[in-house]
Amino acid sequence: MNKYAAELLGTFWLVMGGCGTAILSGFGVGLLGISLAFGLSVLTMAYAVGHVSGAHFNPAVTLGVWAAGRFPSRDVLPYMLAQVAGGLLAGGALYLIAAASSDFDLVGSGFAANGYGEHSPGDYPLLAALICEVLMTAMFLLIILGVTSGRAPTGFAPLAIGLALTLIHLISIPVTNTSVNPARSTAVAFYVGGWAIEQLWLFWLAPLLGAVLGAGCHRLIGRE
Template structure:
Protein backbone atom coordinates (compact mmCIF):
# COMPACT_ATOMS: atom_id res chain seq x y z
CA UNK A 1 0.00 0.00 0.00
CA UNK A 2 1.48 3.34 -1.02
CA UNK A 3 2.04 6.17 1.42
CA UNK A 4 -0.82 8.28 0.08
CA UNK A 5 -3.29 5.37 0.22
CA UNK A 6 -2.17 4.50 3.75
CA UNK A 7 -2.80 8.06 4.88
CA UNK A 8 -6.23 7.98 3.27
CA UNK A 9 -7.20 4.75 5.02
CA UNK A 10 -5.97 6.10 8.36
CA UNK A 11 -7.97 9.26 7.69
CA UNK A 12 -11.15 7.23 7.08
CA UNK A 13 -10.62 5.25 10.29
CA UNK A 14 -9.96 8.37 12.35
CA UNK A 15 -12.77 10.37 10.77
CA UNK A 16 -15.39 7.66 11.34
CA UNK A 17 -14.15 7.16 14.90
CA UNK A 18 -14.50 10.88 15.63
CA UNK A 19 -17.90 11.14 13.95
CA UNK A 20 -19.29 8.36 16.15
CA UNK A 21 -17.49 9.48 19.29
CA UNK A 22 -18.49 13.14 19.08
CA UNK A 23 -21.85 13.05 17.28
CA UNK A 24 -23.33 9.79 18.57
CA UNK A 25 -21.64 10.67 21.85
CA UNK A 26 -23.56 13.95 21.88
CA UNK A 27 -26.82 12.01 21.62
CA UNK A 28 -25.87 9.50 24.32
CA UNK A 29 -24.09 11.74 26.80
CA UNK A 30 -25.83 15.10 26.30
CA UNK A 31 -29.04 14.32 24.44
CA UNK A 32 -31.35 15.43 27.24
CA UNK A 33 -29.53 18.73 27.55
CA UNK A 34 -29.21 19.67 23.88
CA UNK A 35 -32.30 17.97 22.39
CA UNK A 36 -32.83 16.79 18.78
CA UNK A 37 -31.74 20.10 17.26
CA UNK A 38 -28.51 20.05 19.22
CA UNK A 39 -27.85 16.45 18.19
CA UNK A 40 -28.50 17.28 14.53
CA UNK A 41 -26.12 20.23 14.73
CA UNK A 42 -23.50 18.05 16.42
CA UNK A 43 -23.56 15.63 13.49
CA UNK A 44 -23.46 18.47 10.97
CA UNK A 45 -20.68 20.43 12.63
CA UNK A 46 -18.50 17.37 13.23
CA UNK A 47 -18.76 16.35 9.58
CA UNK A 48 -18.14 19.94 8.47
CA UNK A 49 -14.92 20.05 10.49
CA UNK A 50 -13.83 16.61 9.29
CA UNK A 51 -14.52 17.54 5.66
CA UNK A 52 -11.96 20.33 5.84
CA UNK A 53 -9.50 18.33 7.96
CA UNK A 54 -9.62 15.05 6.04
CA UNK A 55 -11.02 16.03 2.65
CA UNK A 56 -7.57 16.63 1.13
CA UNK A 57 -6.35 13.28 2.53
CA UNK A 58 -9.12 10.77 1.82
CA UNK A 59 -12.09 12.75 0.57
CA UNK A 60 -13.62 12.36 4.05
CA UNK A 61 -16.20 9.72 3.17
CA UNK A 62 -16.43 8.38 6.78
CA UNK A 63 -19.52 6.49 5.60
CA UNK A 64 -19.78 3.22 3.61
CA UNK A 65 -22.80 4.59 1.71
CA UNK A 66 -20.76 7.56 0.50
CA UNK A 67 -17.91 5.27 -0.52
CA UNK A 68 -20.38 3.08 -2.44
CA UNK A 69 -21.67 6.19 -4.20
CA UNK A 70 -18.13 7.16 -5.21
CA UNK A 71 -17.45 3.61 -6.43
CA UNK A 72 -20.60 3.42 -8.56
CA UNK A 73 -19.99 6.93 -9.89
CA UNK A 74 -16.55 5.71 -10.99
CA UNK A 75 -14.76 8.21 -8.79
CA UNK A 76 -12.73 5.53 -6.94
CA UNK A 77 -11.72 1.94 -7.73
CA UNK A 78 -12.80 -1.25 -6.00
CA UNK A 79 -9.58 -1.70 -4.03
CA UNK A 80 -9.87 1.76 -2.55
CA UNK A 81 -13.54 1.17 -1.71
CA UNK A 82 -12.79 -2.06 0.18
CA UNK A 83 -9.97 -0.43 2.16
CA UNK A 84 -12.23 2.51 3.02
CA UNK A 85 -15.09 0.24 4.10
CA UNK A 86 -12.75 -1.72 6.36
CA UNK A 87 -11.39 1.45 7.95
CA UNK A 88 -14.87 2.93 8.41
CA UNK A 89 -16.27 -0.18 10.10
CA UNK A 90 -13.30 -0.41 12.46
CA UNK A 91 -13.49 3.32 13.16
CA UNK A 92 -17.20 3.13 13.91
CA UNK A 93 -16.72 0.23 16.32
CA UNK A 94 -13.82 1.96 18.08
CA UNK A 95 -15.76 5.21 18.38
CA UNK A 96 -18.77 3.38 19.83
CA UNK A 97 -16.51 1.61 22.34
CA UNK A 98 -15.25 4.98 23.53
CA UNK A 99 -18.83 6.30 23.81
CA UNK A 100 -19.72 3.26 25.93
CA UNK A 101 -16.65 3.82 28.10
CA UNK A 102 -17.68 7.43 28.73
CA UNK A 103 -21.31 6.44 29.33
CA UNK A 104 -20.22 3.96 32.02
CA UNK A 105 -18.78 6.89 33.97
CA UNK A 106 -22.25 8.43 34.34
CA UNK A 107 -24.26 6.77 37.15
CA UNK A 108 -27.66 5.51 36.05
CA UNK A 109 -27.20 6.10 32.32
CA UNK A 110 -28.86 3.20 30.48
CA UNK A 111 -26.94 1.82 27.50
CA UNK A 112 -28.44 -1.63 26.89
CA UNK A 113 -30.46 -1.52 23.67
CA UNK A 114 -29.81 2.21 23.36
CA UNK A 115 -26.37 3.88 23.02
CA UNK A 116 -27.53 6.17 20.22
CA UNK A 117 -28.74 3.27 18.08
CA UNK A 118 -31.39 3.37 15.37
CA UNK A 119 -34.73 1.61 15.30
CA UNK A 120 -38.36 1.37 14.29
CA UNK A 121 -41.59 0.34 16.01
CA UNK A 122 -41.28 0.77 19.75
CA UNK A 123 -37.73 2.04 19.26
CA UNK A 124 -38.92 5.00 17.15
CA UNK A 125 -40.20 8.21 18.71
CA UNK A 126 -43.17 8.14 16.32
CA UNK A 127 -43.40 4.31 16.14
CA UNK A 128 -42.70 4.21 12.41
CA UNK A 129 -42.96 0.72 10.91
CA UNK A 130 -40.12 -1.17 9.21
CA UNK A 131 -41.22 -0.18 5.70
CA UNK A 132 -41.39 3.47 6.65
CA UNK A 133 -38.00 3.26 8.35
CA UNK A 134 -36.46 1.69 5.25
CA UNK A 135 -37.90 4.37 2.98
CA UNK A 136 -36.78 7.11 5.38
CA UNK A 137 -33.21 5.87 5.41
CA UNK A 138 -33.09 5.43 1.63
CA UNK A 139 -34.38 8.96 0.98
CA UNK A 140 -32.22 10.67 3.60
CA UNK A 141 -29.08 8.82 2.51
CA UNK A 142 -29.85 9.65 -1.11
CA UNK A 143 -29.86 13.35 -0.21
CA UNK A 144 -26.61 13.16 1.72
CA UNK A 145 -24.68 11.11 -0.83
CA UNK A 146 -26.00 13.09 -3.79
CA UNK A 147 -24.87 16.34 -2.13
CA UNK A 148 -21.43 14.88 -1.38
CA UNK A 149 -20.99 13.66 -4.95
CA UNK A 150 -22.24 16.93 -6.43
CA UNK A 151 -20.20 19.38 -4.36
CA UNK A 152 -16.98 17.37 -4.66
CA UNK A 153 -17.42 17.15 -8.43
CA UNK A 154 -14.80 19.13 -10.33
CA UNK A 155 -17.43 21.52 -11.71
CA UNK A 156 -18.54 22.54 -8.21
CA UNK A 157 -17.34 25.60 -6.31
CA UNK A 158 -13.93 24.53 -5.03
CA UNK A 159 -13.21 25.24 -1.37
CA UNK A 160 -16.81 25.31 -0.14
CA UNK A 161 -17.69 21.63 -0.36
CA UNK A 162 -17.51 21.04 3.41
CA UNK A 163 -20.26 23.53 4.18
CA UNK A 164 -23.14 21.98 2.17
CA UNK A 165 -22.09 18.49 3.29
CA UNK A 166 -22.29 19.48 6.95
CA UNK A 167 -25.60 21.27 6.39
CA UNK A 168 -27.01 18.23 4.56
CA UNK A 169 -26.11 15.90 7.44
CA UNK A 170 -27.68 18.27 9.97
CA UNK A 171 -30.88 18.52 7.90
CA UNK A 172 -31.27 14.77 7.49
CA UNK A 173 -30.90 14.40 11.25
CA UNK A 174 -33.52 17.06 11.92
CA UNK A 175 -35.92 15.03 9.79
CA UNK A 176 -34.79 11.55 10.73
CA UNK A 177 -34.22 11.67 14.50
CA UNK A 178 -37.92 11.36 15.40
CA UNK A 179 -38.41 8.64 12.77
CA UNK A 180 -35.47 6.24 13.07
CA UNK A 181 -32.84 8.07 15.08
CA UNK A 182 -31.13 8.68 11.69
CA UNK A 183 -28.51 6.31 10.42
CA UNK A 184 -27.65 7.24 6.78
CA UNK A 185 -24.33 5.57 7.61
CA UNK A 186 -23.89 1.81 8.16
CA UNK A 187 -20.65 2.26 10.14
CA UNK A 188 -22.35 4.78 12.46
CA UNK A 189 -25.14 2.25 13.11
CA UNK A 190 -23.01 -0.88 13.38
CA UNK A 191 -20.66 0.26 16.14
CA UNK A 192 -23.27 1.38 18.70
CA UNK A 193 -25.57 -1.61 17.96
CA UNK A 194 -22.78 -4.11 18.65
CA UNK A 195 -22.36 -2.71 22.16
CA UNK A 196 -26.03 -1.95 22.86
CA UNK A 197 -27.28 -5.43 21.96
CA UNK A 198 -30.94 -6.40 22.32
CA UNK A 199 -33.42 -5.00 19.79
CA UNK A 200 -30.80 -2.56 18.51
CA UNK A 201 -28.82 -5.51 17.17
CA UNK A 202 -31.84 -7.38 15.78
CA UNK A 203 -32.95 -4.30 13.81
CA UNK A 204 -29.45 -3.45 12.60
CA UNK A 205 -29.87 -5.10 9.18
CA UNK A 206 -32.17 -2.30 7.99
CA UNK A 207 -29.66 0.40 8.90
CA UNK A 208 -26.92 -1.44 7.04
CA UNK A 209 -28.95 -2.11 3.90
CA UNK A 210 -31.14 0.99 3.43
CA UNK A 211 -28.28 3.54 3.43
CA UNK A 212 -26.43 1.48 0.83
CA UNK A 213 -29.53 1.47 -1.38
CA UNK A 214 -29.80 5.25 -0.96
CA UNK A 215 -26.12 5.69 -1.80
CA UNK A 216 -26.45 3.56 -4.94
CA UNK A 217 -29.48 5.55 -6.11
CA UNK A 218 -27.63 8.81 -5.49
CA UNK A 219 -24.73 7.61 -7.64
CA UNK A 220 -27.09 6.71 -10.47
CA UNK A 221 -28.83 10.09 -10.46
CA UNK A 222 -25.49 11.88 -10.11
CA UNK A 223 -24.27 10.23 -13.30
CA UNK A 224 -27.32 11.61 -15.09
CA UNK A 225 -27.00 15.17 -13.81
CA UNK A 226 -23.24 15.74 -13.79
CA UNK A 227 -20.57 15.25 -16.46
CA UNK A 228 -18.36 12.24 -15.92
CA UNK A 229 -15.34 13.25 -13.80
CA UNK A 230 -13.05 10.97 -15.81
CA UNK A 231 -13.80 12.85 -19.05
CA UNK A 232 -12.86 16.39 -20.05
CA UNK A 233 -15.83 18.68 -19.41
CA UNK A 234 -16.24 19.59 -23.10
CA UNK A 235 -16.15 15.94 -24.09
CA UNK A 236 -18.66 14.99 -21.41
CA UNK A 237 -21.05 17.74 -22.46
CA UNK A 238 -20.67 16.73 -26.10
CA UNK A 239 -21.45 13.15 -25.17
CA UNK A 240 -24.60 14.30 -23.38
CA UNK A 241 -25.63 16.38 -26.39
CA UNK A 242 -25.29 13.38 -28.74
CA UNK A 243 -27.29 11.10 -26.40
Protein backbone atom coordinates in the same frame (compact mmCIF):
# COMPACT_ATOMS: atom_id res chain seq x y z
CA MET B 1 -2.13 3.55 4.61
CA ASN B 2 -2.58 7.25 5.33
CA LYS B 3 -5.97 7.35 3.61
CA TYR B 4 -7.26 4.38 5.59
CA ALA B 5 -6.07 5.95 8.84
CA ALA B 6 -7.81 9.18 7.85
CA GLU B 7 -11.07 7.29 7.26
CA LEU B 8 -10.73 5.55 10.61
CA LEU B 9 -10.10 8.82 12.45
CA GLY B 10 -12.82 10.67 10.59
CA THR B 11 -15.44 8.04 11.37
CA PHE B 12 -14.22 7.91 14.97
CA TRP B 13 -14.83 11.65 15.27
CA LEU B 14 -18.22 11.43 13.56
CA VAL B 15 -19.43 8.85 16.07
CA MET B 16 -17.85 10.63 19.02
CA GLY B 17 -19.31 13.96 18.00
CA GLY B 18 -22.75 12.90 16.85
CA CYS B 19 -23.56 9.84 18.92
CA GLY B 20 -21.59 11.28 21.84
CA THR B 21 -23.80 14.36 21.89
CA ALA B 22 -26.93 12.20 21.73
CA ILE B 23 -25.74 9.89 24.51
CA LEU B 24 -24.09 12.35 26.89
CA SER B 25 -26.04 15.59 26.42
CA GLY B 26 -29.06 14.76 24.28
CA PHE B 27 -31.59 15.88 26.85
CA GLY B 28 -29.81 19.22 27.12
CA VAL B 29 -29.33 20.09 23.46
CA GLY B 30 -32.34 18.34 21.94
CA LEU B 31 -32.94 17.30 18.35
CA LEU B 32 -31.41 20.48 16.90
CA GLY B 33 -28.24 20.14 18.95
CA ILE B 34 -27.77 16.48 18.03
CA SER B 35 -28.35 17.26 14.35
CA LEU B 36 -25.78 20.04 14.45
CA ALA B 37 -23.31 17.76 16.22
CA PHE B 38 -23.40 15.23 13.39
CA GLY B 39 -23.04 17.95 10.79
CA LEU B 40 -20.19 19.68 12.61
CA SER B 41 -18.37 16.39 13.12
CA VAL B 42 -18.32 15.72 9.38
CA LEU B 43 -17.56 19.33 8.49
CA THR B 44 -14.55 19.62 10.80
CA MET B 45 -12.99 16.30 9.81
CA ALA B 46 -13.65 16.91 6.12
CA TYR B 47 -11.51 20.03 6.35
CA ALA B 48 -8.94 18.23 8.51
CA VAL B 49 -8.35 15.06 6.47
CA GLY B 50 -10.43 15.41 3.32
CA HIS B 51 -7.30 16.09 1.30
CA VAL B 52 -5.92 12.72 2.47
CA SER B 53 -8.82 10.32 1.91
CA GLY B 54 -11.68 12.26 0.37
CA ALA B 55 -13.51 12.30 3.72
CA HIS B 56 -16.07 9.54 3.20
CA PHE B 57 -16.40 8.39 6.85
CA ASN B 58 -19.33 6.25 5.74
CA PRO B 59 -19.58 2.96 3.80
CA ALA B 60 -22.60 4.29 1.92
CA VAL B 61 -20.62 7.31 0.73
CA THR B 62 -17.78 5.05 -0.39
CA LEU B 63 -20.20 2.84 -2.33
CA GLY B 64 -21.96 5.83 -3.84
CA VAL B 65 -18.77 7.55 -4.97
CA TRP B 66 -17.65 4.23 -6.49
CA ALA B 67 -21.01 3.77 -8.24
CA ALA B 68 -20.65 7.26 -9.68
CA GLY B 69 -17.36 6.20 -11.26
CA ARG B 70 -15.22 8.42 -9.05
CA PHE B 71 -13.55 5.91 -6.75
CA PRO B 72 -11.35 2.84 -7.46
CA SER B 73 -12.80 -0.60 -6.76
CA ARG B 74 -9.66 -1.74 -4.94
CA ASP B 75 -10.25 0.77 -2.13
CA VAL B 76 -13.95 0.13 -1.48
CA LEU B 77 -13.59 -2.70 1.03
CA PRO B 78 -10.52 -1.27 2.85
CA TYR B 79 -12.32 2.06 3.26
CA MET B 80 -15.41 0.35 4.65
CA LEU B 81 -13.36 -1.73 7.09
CA ALA B 82 -11.50 1.37 8.29
CA GLN B 83 -14.79 3.22 8.77
CA VAL B 84 -16.38 0.41 10.77
CA ALA B 85 -13.24 0.07 12.89
CA GLY B 86 -13.22 3.80 13.63
CA GLY B 87 -16.88 3.72 14.57
CA LEU B 88 -16.46 0.74 16.88
CA LEU B 89 -13.53 2.41 18.63
CA ALA B 90 -15.62 5.52 19.22
CA GLY B 91 -18.55 3.43 20.42
CA GLY B 92 -16.27 1.71 22.91
CA ALA B 93 -14.91 5.02 24.15
CA LEU B 94 -18.42 6.38 24.57
CA TYR B 95 -19.46 3.27 26.45
CA LEU B 96 -16.57 3.69 28.91
CA ILE B 97 -17.41 7.36 29.44
CA ALA B 98 -21.17 6.88 29.77
CA ALA B 99 -20.86 3.82 32.02
CA ALA B 100 -18.91 5.91 34.55
CA SER B 101 -22.17 7.66 35.44
CA SER B 102 -24.26 6.03 38.15
CA ASP B 103 -27.39 6.91 36.13
CA PHE B 104 -26.26 5.12 32.98
CA ASP B 105 -28.65 2.49 31.59
CA LEU B 106 -27.34 0.96 28.34
CA VAL B 107 -30.58 -0.76 27.34
CA GLY B 108 -32.92 1.93 28.61
CA SER B 109 -31.00 4.78 26.99
CA GLY B 110 -30.79 3.07 23.62
CA PHE B 111 -27.20 4.32 23.34
CA ALA B 112 -28.12 6.33 20.21
CA ALA B 113 -28.86 3.11 18.31
CA ASN B 114 -30.99 3.17 15.18
CA GLY B 115 -34.28 1.33 15.12
CA TYR B 116 -37.76 0.91 13.72
CA GLY B 117 -41.09 -0.16 15.16
CA GLU B 118 -41.02 0.01 18.94
CA HIS B 119 -37.38 1.10 18.76
CA SER B 120 -38.11 4.08 16.52
CA PRO B 121 -38.22 7.38 18.46
CA GLY B 122 -41.60 8.07 16.87
CA ASP B 123 -42.80 4.44 16.61
CA TYR B 124 -42.42 4.43 12.82
CA PRO B 125 -42.77 0.97 11.23
CA LEU B 126 -40.24 -0.87 9.08
CA LEU B 127 -41.52 0.40 5.72
CA ALA B 128 -41.40 4.04 6.80
CA ALA B 129 -37.90 3.55 8.17
CA LEU B 130 -36.76 1.88 4.94
CA ILE B 131 -38.16 4.65 2.73
CA CYS B 132 -36.72 7.36 4.97
CA GLU B 133 -33.21 5.89 5.08
CA VAL B 134 -33.08 5.20 1.35
CA LEU B 135 -34.27 8.69 0.43
CA MET B 136 -32.10 10.52 2.96
CA THR B 137 -28.99 8.64 1.85
CA ALA B 138 -29.79 9.15 -1.83
CA MET B 139 -30.10 12.90 -1.32
CA PHE B 140 -26.93 12.93 0.76
CA LEU B 141 -24.98 11.28 -2.05
CA LEU B 142 -26.51 13.55 -4.66
CA ILE B 143 -25.34 16.56 -2.63
CA ILE B 144 -21.88 15.10 -1.97
CA LEU B 145 -21.30 14.24 -5.62
CA GLY B 146 -22.59 17.62 -6.73
CA VAL B 147 -20.54 19.80 -4.40
CA THR B 148 -17.36 17.81 -5.06
CA SER B 149 -17.81 18.04 -8.83
CA GLY B 150 -15.11 19.76 -10.82
CA ARG B 151 -17.63 22.44 -11.79
CA ALA B 152 -18.65 23.26 -8.20
CA PRO B 153 -17.20 26.24 -6.29
CA THR B 154 -13.97 25.14 -4.60
CA GLY B 155 -13.45 25.11 -0.86
CA PHE B 156 -17.09 24.91 0.19
CA ALA B 157 -17.81 21.18 -0.13
CA PRO B 158 -17.28 20.31 3.56
CA LEU B 159 -19.61 23.12 4.61
CA ALA B 160 -22.38 22.00 2.25
CA ILE B 161 -21.96 18.35 3.24
CA GLY B 162 -22.02 19.15 6.95
CA LEU B 163 -25.15 21.26 6.58
CA ALA B 164 -26.79 18.54 4.49
CA LEU B 165 -26.14 15.97 7.21
CA THR B 166 -27.58 18.35 9.79
CA LEU B 167 -30.74 18.74 7.72
CA ILE B 168 -31.02 14.98 7.21
CA HIS B 169 -30.91 14.46 10.98
CA LEU B 170 -33.55 17.13 11.56
CA ILE B 171 -35.86 15.25 9.19
CA SER B 172 -35.18 11.66 10.20
CA ILE B 173 -34.20 11.45 13.88
CA PRO B 174 -37.88 10.94 14.82
CA VAL B 175 -38.14 8.08 12.32
CA THR B 176 -34.99 5.97 12.83
CA ASN B 177 -32.66 8.04 15.01
CA THR B 178 -30.97 8.67 11.64
CA SER B 179 -28.43 6.31 10.21
CA VAL B 180 -27.57 7.05 6.54
CA ASN B 181 -24.25 5.52 7.64
CA PRO B 182 -23.80 1.80 8.36
CA ALA B 183 -20.56 2.41 10.29
CA ARG B 184 -22.33 4.84 12.63
CA SER B 185 -25.14 2.32 13.17
CA THR B 186 -22.76 -0.57 13.80
CA ALA B 187 -20.67 1.54 16.18
CA VAL B 188 -23.42 1.68 18.80
CA ALA B 189 -25.51 -1.40 17.96
CA PHE B 190 -22.49 -3.58 18.74
CA TYR B 191 -22.54 -2.41 22.36
CA VAL B 192 -26.32 -2.43 22.81
CA GLY B 193 -26.69 -5.94 21.36
CA GLY B 194 -30.11 -7.64 21.31
CA TRP B 195 -32.68 -5.70 19.30
CA ALA B 196 -30.10 -3.24 17.95
CA ILE B 197 -28.13 -6.05 16.32
CA GLU B 198 -31.33 -7.70 15.07
CA GLN B 199 -32.41 -4.49 13.33
CA LEU B 200 -28.94 -3.51 12.10
CA TRP B 201 -29.51 -5.18 8.71
CA LEU B 202 -31.83 -2.33 7.72
CA PHE B 203 -29.22 0.28 8.50
CA TRP B 204 -26.79 -1.40 6.15
CA LEU B 205 -29.25 -2.27 3.39
CA ALA B 206 -31.15 1.02 3.16
CA PRO B 207 -28.14 3.39 3.15
CA LEU B 208 -26.30 1.26 0.59
CA LEU B 209 -29.38 1.17 -1.67
CA GLY B 210 -29.82 4.90 -1.22
CA ALA B 211 -26.19 5.53 -2.08
CA VAL B 212 -26.48 3.69 -5.38
CA LEU B 213 -29.73 5.54 -6.13
CA GLY B 214 -28.08 8.89 -5.39
CA ALA B 215 -25.13 8.01 -7.61
CA GLY B 216 -27.51 7.08 -10.40
CA CYS B 217 -29.32 10.40 -10.10
CA HIS B 218 -26.00 12.24 -10.22
CA ARG B 219 -25.02 10.39 -13.38
CA LEU B 220 -28.31 11.45 -14.99
CA ILE B 221 -28.36 15.13 -14.04
CA GLY B 222 -24.88 16.06 -12.93
CA ARG B 223 -22.49 14.33 -15.27
CA GLU B 224 -19.24 16.25 -15.54
